[in-house]
Amino acid sequence: MDDSGAPTAARGGGIEARRPGRARVLRTIRQHTQVARVDIARETGISPATVTAITADLLSEGLIERISPDAGERPKTSRGRPREALKIRGAAHLVAGVKVSQGAITVLLVDFEGRELGTQEIPRAERRSSAAALVDQIALAVDRACHAIGLDPARVSAVGVGLAGYVDGLRGLVHWSSALTERNVPLADLLSQRVHYAVFIDNDANLVATAEHLFGRGQALRTFLVVTIQHGIGLGVVIDGQLYRGARGCGAEFGHTKVAPGDGAACQCGQRGCLEAYTSEYALLRQAEEVGAGTFTDMAALQEAAAQGDAGIADLLSAAGEYFSMGLANLINIFDPELIILAFEAAGNHPLCQPEIVEAVHSKVVQVDVAPPEIVVHNWGDRMWAKGAAAYGIERLTHLLVEDLGAP
Structure with missing residues (x-):
C-alpha cells in the first residue's frame, strides 16, 4: 500500500496516488541537507515506488535536484553503486520575509532552500499608515532589498509579511494592527493587487514561533510557546508540532488578556486592563510620564534611570515584572509546554527577561513532582521576525506548488 492506504499496484503510481505524499516527501527532503530516496521512504512510511514517482515529479518541476554521490566517500565495505541523493533546489524560487514594525520595514531575501541572500531595513516616516x-511601503521595500544585492525583483515568487495585531493569516485579513490606521483590512489581497508575487500575511508572533520551529530552539520540540516583547506583547503557540491559530484565526493574544478589572489602564487595542497596557514599552513610557518621572524615549533609558536610583521608575518596572510573571505562570498552567522562549527585538537586556522574573514564574505555577518548563531568552532582533516571515512564505508557497503539481 502507498501512504494513502490504497494498493500501489492498483493505483498504478498515477497522479492521485502521488498527490497525498508530495508535501511529506518535500518536507523530508527540506529537513536534510541531502537525502536518498530509500531514506525518504523509511522516514515517511511511503512505499519506495511512490517515493520514486513523487521525486520524479518534483525533479521535473525543478523543486529539487540530484546530488551526485562521491564514490570516494563511501565506506570500504559498501558494494555497488553509491545511492543518489536529493536536495531542495535553492534557485527554484526567491522568497522575501517582511517584518512591519512601527519604526521600519525589514526585508530578508532567501532562496527556496532557505539560504539568506540579503537584508534591508527601510525606515517608516509614520508609526501608523x-x-x-x-502596501506601497512593503512593495518598495522588497524592490529595494532585491536591487541592493543585484537581483531583479521580478524573480520574487512569494512574500511573507508579519505585523503585530489581530491577524487572520489564513484569510489574509488584519482585524486590527498598531501599524495601521484602519480596521478589518484585507491586506494580502490589497498587496497582491499591487505586486506580481504570491502574498501571505500573519501575526508577527506566529512567525517568530515558525522561525523557532524551523531554525531555532523549537526544532526538536512538539509543544512550546514564544512570547514576543516589542512595542506590544505577543504569543506564538506550537502544539503537537502545529502552529495554533484559534477558530477565528487570531487566537493566542496573550498581550490582550485582562489583568485589571473595571477601569484599567488604556491599551492601544482600544480596550482597558490588558496585560500589555502594564508591561509593554509604550505603556511603561506612558506611565513614566504620567507619574512625573520625565519623558523617556525607550526601555534602555528607563532601565538606566532605575539603575541610577530613580525609585519611581524602579517601582514601575517591578510592577511590570509582577504582571508579566503572573501572565507567564498562567500560560504554563494552561498549556504545560516543554519550553517558553522570550523573544525581544531591542539590543541588550530587557527588564521583563531578568532571572528574577523567571524565578517568580516558577513560584506561581502548579507544583508537581516534575520540573517546570525551561524559560529561555532569544534576542534575534527584527531579523528574527523577518526570518519567520520568510519561512512562512516558503511554507505557503510550497503548499501552492505541491497542490498545483500535476493538476490538469
Whole structure:
C-alpha cells in the first residue's frame, strides 16, 4: 500500500496516488541537507515506488535536484553503486520575509532552500499608515532589498509579511494592527493587487514561533510557546508540532488578556486592563510620564534611570515584572509546554527577561513532582521576525506548488 492506504499496484503510481505524499516527501527532503530516496521512504512510511514517482515529479518541476554521490566517500565495505541523493533546489524560487514594525520595514531575501541572500531595513516616516500607504511601503521595500544585492525583483515568487495585531493569516485579513490606521483590512489581497508575487500575511508572533520551529530552539520540540516583547506583547503557540491559530484565526493574544478589572489602564487595542497596557514599552513610557518621572524615549533609558536610583521608575518596572510573571505562570498552567522562549527585538537586556522574573514564574505555577518548563531568552532582533516571515512564505508557497503539481 502507498501512504494513502490504497494498493500501489492498483493505483498504478498515477497522479492521485502521488498527490497525498508530495508535501511529506518535500518536507523530508527540506529537513536534510541531502537525502536518498530509500531514506525518504523509511522516514515517511511511503512505499519506495511512490517515493520514486513523487521525486520524479518534483525533479521535473525543478523543486529539487540530484546530488551526485562521491564514490570516494563511501565506506570500504559498501558494494555497488553509491545511492543518489536529493536536495531542495535553492534557485527554484526567491522568497522575501517582511517584518512591519512601527519604526521600519525589514526585508530578508532567501532562496527556496532557505539560504539568506540579503537584508534591508527601510525606515517608516509614520508609526501608523493607511492600508494603501503600507502596501506601497512593503512593495518598495522588497524592490529595494532585491536591487541592493543585484537581483531583479521580478524573480520574487512569494512574500511573507508579519505585523503585530489581530491577524487572520489564513484569510489574509488584519482585524486590527498598531501599524495601521484602519480596521478589518484585507491586506494580502490589497498587496497582491499591487505586486506580481504570491502574498501571505500573519501575526508577527506566529512567525517568530515558525522561525523557532524551523531554525531555532523549537526544532526538536512538539509543544512550546514564544512570547514576543516589542512595542506590544505577543504569543506564538506550537502544539503537537502545529502552529495554533484559534477558530477565528487570531487566537493566542496573550498581550490582550485582562489583568485589571473595571477601569484599567488604556491599551492601544482600544480596550482597558490588558496585560500589555502594564508591561509593554509604550505603556511603561506612558506611565513614566504620567507619574512625573520625565519623558523617556525607550526601555534602555528607563532601565538606566532605575539603575541610577530613580525609585519611581524602579517601582514601575517591578510592577511590570509582577504582571508579566503572573501572565507567564498562567500560560504554563494552561498549556504545560516543554519550553517558553522570550523573544525581544531591542539590543541588550530587557527588564521583563531578568532571572528574577523567571524565578517568580516558577513560584506561581502548579507544583508537581516534575520540573517546570525551561524559560529561555532569544534576542534575534527584527531579523528574527523577518526570518519567520520568510519561512512562512516558503511554507505557503510550497503548499501552492505541491497542490498545483500535476493538476490538469
